[in-house]
Amino acid sequence: MLIDDENLFHLVFEDACSILDMALSIEALDSSDEADRMFQKWFPEDINHERPQCVFVDLNIIGSSFDGIEMIRKINHEYGNGCVIGIISSSQDQVEIEKAKAVGAQFWIIKSDEIEPRLEEFKKDYEGYRTKSLPFKVYK
Amino acid sequence: MVLPKAVRDGLLKIAKEKKLFLEGNLLKIIEPGTDDPAFAEYLKICKERDISSRKKRLEVTKQVQSQNTALGHAMGEKETLMLNLQHALEQAEDAKKEAEQLRDAAMDDLDLLQKKTQFELINIIVKVALVIIISVGIIVSIMYLFAILYGRETQIIGSTWSNLLGILLTNAFSIVGTIMGVKYATDKH
Numbered sequence: 001m002l003i004d005d006e007n008l009f010h011l012v013f014e015d016a017c018s019i020l021d022m023a024l025s026i027e028a029l030d031s032s033d034e035a036d037r038m039f040q041k042w043f044p045e046d047i048n049h050e051r052p053q054c055v056f057v058d059l060n061i062i063g064s065s066f067d068g069i070e071m072i073r074k075i076n077h078e079y080g081n082g083c084v085i086g087i088i089s090s091s092q093d094q095v096e097i098e099k100a101k102a103v104g105a106q107f108w109i110i111k112s113d114e115i116e117p118r119l120e121e122f123k124k125d126y127e128g129y130r131t132k133s134l135p136f137k138v139y140k
Numbered sequence: 141m142v143l144p145k146a147v148r149d150g151l152l153k154i155a156k157e158k159k160l161f162l163e164g165n166l167l168k169i170i171e172p173g174t175d176d177p178a179f180a181e182y183l184k185i186c187k188e189r190d191i192s193s194r195k196k197r198l199e200v201t202k203q204v205q206s207q208n209t210a211l212g213h214a215m216g217e218k219e220t221l222m223l224n225l226q227h228a229l230e231q232a233e234d235a236k237k238e239a240e241q242l243r244d245a246a247m248d249d250l251d252l253l254q255k256k257t258q259f260e261l262i263n264i265i266v267k268v269a270l271v272i273i274i275s276v277g278i279i280v281s282i283m284y285l286f287a288i289l290y291g292r293e294t295q296i297i298g299s300t301w302s303n304l305l306g307i308l309l310t311n312a313f314s315i316v317g318t319i320m321g322v323k324y325a326t327d328k329h
Contacts, residue, residue, distance in 0.1 A: 008205045015198040019191055024165045113202055 001052035002028045003035045005062040032064040032071045039079040059089035076104035084129040101136045109139040142173045163190045263322045270315045277308045
């Protein structure tokens with residue numbers, strides 16, 4: 001799942017993931033409120049509902065009630081966790097990175113024109129995130 | 141996932157006749173099956189075409205995204221310039237107001253200086269006039285006194301002294317009043 005207010009980035013991300021053979025299906029949302037509603041529906045009412053294996057959240061989601069860090073906090077602490085989750089943002093603000101880490105983000109991917117090498121590196125590390133054996137990492 | 145033979149044949153036929161190929165992530169889950177090099181080749185072509193078109197789209201999307209970013213930055217710079225311009229205009233307006241205030245103050249000072257100079261001049265003239273009046277009064281009084289003491293004819297000088305003293309006293313009071321007025325006006329400013 002990708003939560004990002006920039007619709008154009010949805011296309012970039014979906015194509016990059018497809019080319020890198022990272023995912024078969026990507027749910028791209030442009031609002032954290034929408035994602036929040038989906039997770040609320042799954043947890044705790046439908047706890048066995050198949051949820052995204054991995055969630056990429058933008059830091060600043062324009063038009064949403066809360067930002068990516070709060071979204072991660074909600075998923076990790078209110079909606080039962082259970083998925084690999086991290087930030088994908090053009091920001092490199094160390095304070096924000098630390099905040100994301102504190103709420104349980106597992107990675108921080110820095111958005112740029114050349115996103116593929118970072119996603120490829122992330123793909124290699126994915127198993128470590130899934131098993132929670134890999135520490136927090138920033139992909140620059 | 142292995143497709144049924146009829147579907148597999150249909151796909152190969154469409155590809156051959158209409159150059160229409162499967163695309164999308166569905167290709168990643170379709171298996172060619174065993175001993176089927178033709179369908180394996182078909183799937184390979186489909187994947188290559190899919191990757192090729194995705195790469196093209198990705199490049200275009202990135203270009204648009206990059207242009208959007210540049211446009212956003214340009215808009216930001218424009219807004220900053222507009223704000224700076226507005227700020228500069230406000231500063232210019234403030235400076236104009238300040239200059240006008242200084243000009244008004246200078247005009248007031250100049251006016252005051254002119255008035256002060258005029259008052260001082262009037263003061264001097266009036267004082268000189270007063271000195272002359274007193275001097276004339278004293279001289280005529282001395283002459284009248286001499287005339288009385290030495291027994292000379294006093295009728296003409298007496299009436300002259302009397303008239304002159306009246307006139308001089310009247311004028312002296314007028315002059316003193318003028319001096320007081322000038323002094324008051326000068327002190328006030």
